[in-house]
Amino acid sequence: MIKHQHHGLKIGTILIMMLSLACTFGVSSSSSNNLHPLILIPGNGGNQLEAKLTSEYKACNWFCERWYPLVKKKDGWFRLWFDSTVLLAPFTQCFADRMKLHYDTHRDDYYNTPGVHTRVPQFGSTYSLLYLNPRLKHATEYMARLVDSLQQLGYSDGETLFGSPYDFRYGLAAKGHPSQVGSKFLEDLKSLIENASTSNGGKPVILLSHSLGGLFVLQLLNRNPPSWRKKFVKHFIALSAPWGGAMDEMLTFASGNSLGVPLVEPLIVRNEQRSCESNLWLLPNPKVYGNSTPLVITQNRSYSAYDMVDFLKDIGFPEGVYPYETRILPLIENIVAPEVPMTCIIGTGVRTVESLFYKNSDFDEQPEVLYGDGDGTVNMVSLLALQSLWKDEKNQSLEVIKIDGVTHTSILKDEVALGEIVGEINRINSPIQLGLRNFVVNTKMGSDK
Numbered sequence: 001m002i003k004h005q006h007h008g009l010k011i012g013t014i015l016i017m018m019l020s021l022a023c024t025f026g027v028s029s030s031s032s033n034n035l036h037p038l039i040l041i042p043g044n045g046g047n048q049l050e051a052k053l054t055s056e057y058k059a060c061n062w063f064c065e066r067w068y069p070l071v072k073k074k075d076g077w078f079r080l081w082f083d084s085t086v087l088l089a090p091f092t093q094c095f096a097d098r099m100k101l102h103y104d105t106h107r108d109d110y111y112n113t114p115g116v117h118t119r120v121p122q123f124g125s126t127y128s129l130l131y132l133n134p135r136l137k138h139a140t141e142y143m144a145r146l147v148d149s150l151q152q153l154g155y156s157d158g159e160t161l162f163g164s165p166y167d168f169r170y171g172l173a174a175k176g177h178p179s180q181v182g183s184k185f186l187e188d189l190k191s192l193i194e195n196a197s198t199s200n201g202g203k204p205v206i207l208l209s210h211s212l213g214g215l216f217v218l219q220l221l222n223r224n225p226p227s228w229r230k231k232f233v234k235h236f237i238a239l240s241a242p243w244g245g246a247m248d249e250m251l252t253f254a255s256g257n258s259l260g261v262p263l264v265e266p267l268i269v270r271n272e273q274r275s276c277e278s279n280l281w282l283l284p285n286p287k288v289y290g291n292s293t294p295l296v297i298t299q300n301r302s303y304s305a306y307d308m309v310d311f312l313k314d315i316g317f318p319e320g321v322y323p324y325e326t327r328i329l330p331l332i333e334n335i336v337a338p339e340v341p342m343t344c345i346i347g348t349g350v351r352t353v354e355s356l357f358y359k360n361s362d363f364d365e366q367p368e369v370l371y372g373d374g375d376g377t378v379n380m381v382s383l384l385a386l387q388s389l390w391k392d393e394k395n396q397s398l399e400v401i402k403i404d405g406v407t408h409t410s411i412l413k414d415e416v417a418l419g420e421i422v423g424e425i426n427r428i429n430s431p432i433q434l435g436l437r438n439f440v441v442n443t444k445m446g447s448d449k
């Protein structure tokens with residue numbers, strides 16, 4: 001019986017995919033100029049990052065000084081993210097030291113380790129989003145398959161398709177607080193949107209984000225006037241967006257996160273991870289997680305999302321309290337509807353960190369973890385946060401497509417997920433205009449189910 005249903009769903013999906021292909025051929029035969037330009041905004045860690053060291057840089061030890069990085073270009077630039085030597089324990093420390101950010105209370109902003117310059121390769125192109133390391137395509141594939149599906153629709157890099165990589169270690173801050181790197185990224189993205197529209201006959205663009213990229217896009221929209229949004233943005237599709245943060249971040253702050261790589265010792269990268277402004281932005285939002293659920297439990301006490309300040313102090317990261325209270329809390333307090341039509345596509349039904357138990361009140365030990373529903377990284381309550389926060393917004397079109405069994409990043413590769421994403425882009429490009437699609441939830445099965 002279950003098998004039969006499963007089969008039925010697959011055939012259904014294939015039909016949908018064929019139909020969308022049929023539509024595309026219809027469109028592209030007249031010319032792919034009919035497509036709304038599309039801009040990809042990656043998630044945390046979702047694009048390449050390069051670095052260069054100046055004489056100001058003081059390596060943390062002689063080993064890093066002498067041996068890291070193994071490979072540099074002639075002009076001194078080297079690949080900081082993703083570089084596979086990070087997997088070798090002695091190099092992990094060198095990597096972490098160069099990735100680390102610092103917060104300056106006087107300037108009220110974050111900055112790189114002195115003497116470390118960083119840059120994103122090829123802003124405007126999808127190049128740096130395809131693979132995190134083009135020499136390790138298989139292991140570090142990111143948006144390659146998604147971009148491939150978009151090219152099959154008729155999208156072409158630099159003409160109708162654009163990428164906006166950024167330094168994902170930095171975030172944004174509440175109004176009145178400088179955030180030089182993050183704000184510069186928003187300016188560049190704004191300019192990219194305007195240019196993409198202008199070079200495509202004034203057509204408004206489709207923004208397609210993954211994970212943290214969605215939070216940046218929402219800020220960009222809300223920091224520009226409604227007339228600008230209407231003129232330049234056709235639709236915003238957010239994949240796997242952690243609207244209310246993620247419990248996974250509390251684990252990262254408390255005990256470090258192995259980057260999903262078993263060889264990386266979490267405590268070695270913990271300081272670097274704590275230093276990233278974007279990680280602070282992604283801690284569970286009290287407005288979304290509430291105060292009734294204990295997220296972290298130790299021998300001494302429990303912490304809800306409202307106890308984040310105590311949590312940061314107790315894990316031994318009191319430096320995080322001031323920027324969290326002044327820059328992050330007011331930023332995440334009010335998640336404003338941009339009144340740009342939106343579609344959220346999310347994975348569900350995957351074991352996701354929901355609460356942490358520290359038996360000995362020692363955050364250096366890896367905790368016992370209780371799992372709940374989500375996409376493996378982001379909890380359900382966060383993936384679905386906009387539906388509840390915006391339930392009274394009359395002018396906000398919001399569609400949610402859930403795909404069972406698809407994870408936070410497999411959404412960029414899974415056949416069913418890609419079919420949904422491409423189908424949505426086809427609908428948006430179709431000349432038949434749809435009315436407000438409010439809070440429709442579609443549930444699909446991922447191709448692994």
Ligand SMILES: *[C@@H]1O[C@H](CO)[C@@H](O)[C@H](O)[C@H]1NC(C)=O
Pocket residue numbers: 124188189191192195
């Ligand atoms: C947009 O176009 C202007 C004018 O051609 C150019 O100066 C600017 O660098 C472009 N911005 C981006 C992000 O491509």
Ligand SMILES: *[C@@H]1O[C@H](CO)[C@@H](O)[C@H](O)[C@H]1NC(C)=O
Pocket residue numbers: 300314361362
């Ligand atoms: C737990 O409580 C005990 C007694 O109040 C205190 O001595 C200890 O420092 C606390 N541990 C932590 C990690 O807060």
Ligand SMILES: *[C@@H]1O[C@H](CO)[C@@H](O)[C@H](O)[C@H]1NC(C)=O
Pocket residue numbers: 392393394395
């Ligand atoms: C919806 O938009 C209309 C027209 O722009 C405006 O008058 C109204 O206040 C908006 N409603 C909400 C709930 O924002």
